Amino acid sequence: MVNRIPITEAIRARLRAERDRTGLAPSVVLRITEKERPKDLSISAPGLWIRGDVRSLKPEHLDFVLSAYEACPTTRLEPEIEASFREKLQSEIIRTGIRPRRLLGASCTDKPQDLRADAVIRWMKGIGPQLAKPYLAYLLDRYAKLPDIVSERAPVSDIFRQKLHAERNRTGLSSAKLLKGASASTDGLTANIINSWLTGGAKTARKDHMDWVIVAYSAAPDQDDRQSS
Numbered sequence: 001m002v003n004r005i006p007i008t009e010a011i012r013a014r015l016r017a018e019r020d021r022t023g024l025a026p027s028v029v030l031r032i033t034e035k036e037r038p039k040d041l042s043i044s045a046p047g048l049w050i051r052g053d054v055r056s057l058k059p060e061h062l063d064f065v066l067s068a069y070e071a072c073p074t075t076r077l078e079p080e081i082e083a084s085f086r087e088k089l090q091s092e093i094i095r096t097g098i099r100p101r102r103l104l105g106a107s108c109t110d111k112p113q114d115l116r117a118d119a120v121i122r123w124m125k126g127i128g129p130q131l132a133k134p135y136l137a138y139l140l141d142r143y144a145k146l147p148d149i150v151s152e153r154a155p156v157s158d159i160f161r162q163k164l165h166a167e168r169n170r171t172g173l174s175s176a177k178l179l180k181g182a183s184a185s186t187d188g189l190t191a192n193i194i195n196s197w198l199t200g201g202a203k204t205a206r207k208d209h210m211d212w213v214i215v216a217y218s219a220a221p222d223q224d225d226r227q228s229s
Contacts, residue, residue, distance in 0.1 A: 004056040007049050011062065015050050016129070018069035021076055023132030025114045026050070026065060033068045041065075075133055085136045086124060090159040092140065094207070097149035100124070103142060112138060125158055154207040156197045164198055164213065172223030178216055186212060 019025060026046030030037055041061045048054045049062075077085070093099060100120040104111055115135050122128025168174070175194035179186060189209045196202040197210075 003059065005059050005062075006056050007052070007054065012050050012052065015046060015065070015069075018066065018072075019050070020129050021074050022069060022072040023075040023130055023135075024069075024072060028114050029065065029068045029072065031113075032072075033064075036064075036068075038064060076130060077133060082130060085140075086159065088140060089124065089136070089143070090157055092143035092146075093157065094154045094160070094210075095148055096143060096146045097154060098143070098146060099155070100139070103139070108142070111142075115139075149207070152206055152208070153204045154210060156200075156202050156205050156210070160210065161197060161200065164194075164217070167214070167217035167220075168198070170222055171217060171220040173217070173220055178213070178220070181220075182216065189213070 015026065022029075027043045030041070030043045030046070038061060040058075041064065045054075045057070045061065046065050049057055101117040104115065104117045104120070112135055115131075115138065119128055119131065120135075120139065123131050171178075173181075175191035175198075178194070179189065179191055187208070189206075189212065193202070193205070193209065194213060197205060
């Protein structure tokens with residue numbers, strides 16, 4: 001009888017921790033160790049363990065995967081560096097109008113084998129594991145080769161919306177107050193338009209409007225400084 005052990009939450013947590021520490025999906029680690037990998041351990045198996053799709057495993061398989069991970073260096077990015085990558089990537093999405101799913105579509109033949117659009121999207125939203133630095137570098141390099149968007153509109157992304165909320169909270173300025181203090185023409189931009197970005201009602205917007213609002217908020221002083229002056 002084949003000796004198997006139940007896959008506990010502790011096992012899944014340790015595998016996730018190693019994945020996040022190294023920035024490498026289990027399938028990547030098993031490809032790296034292809035020659036040593038047990039013949040009956042499939043590349044997809046550890047992913048099934050982590051997701052809870054299977055309930056038991058061979059202990060020697062778990063030992064092999066953990067040992068393979070232990071031999072991999074830590075590549076987890078510091079929060080500030082990760083935030084910088086995320087902001088650069090979002091800027092490229094806005095500049096080109098190309099979302100990750102399209103960027104990494106069928107025409108993308110040179111992408112790293114385990115780089116998936118879904119993983120990029122989840123990481124961009126802050127709900128997925130960190131992407132390995134080489135993957136992020138690849139994404140930015142591929143975006144850098146693309147031209148600027150032809151359309152005057154750009155997606156109202158989660159990152160843009162979060163930045164807008166942060167600036168609004170920092171300055172204490174509502175959309176109407178921001179526009180009231182405008183020293184230059186806003187060309188059709190209204191408080192309702194800005195509010196639709198904040199609530200998620202608008203999915204796209206004029207790029208010049210988005211740029212104007214961010215610049216205007218960035219130039220405004222903190223709420224506390226304005227009240228004390």
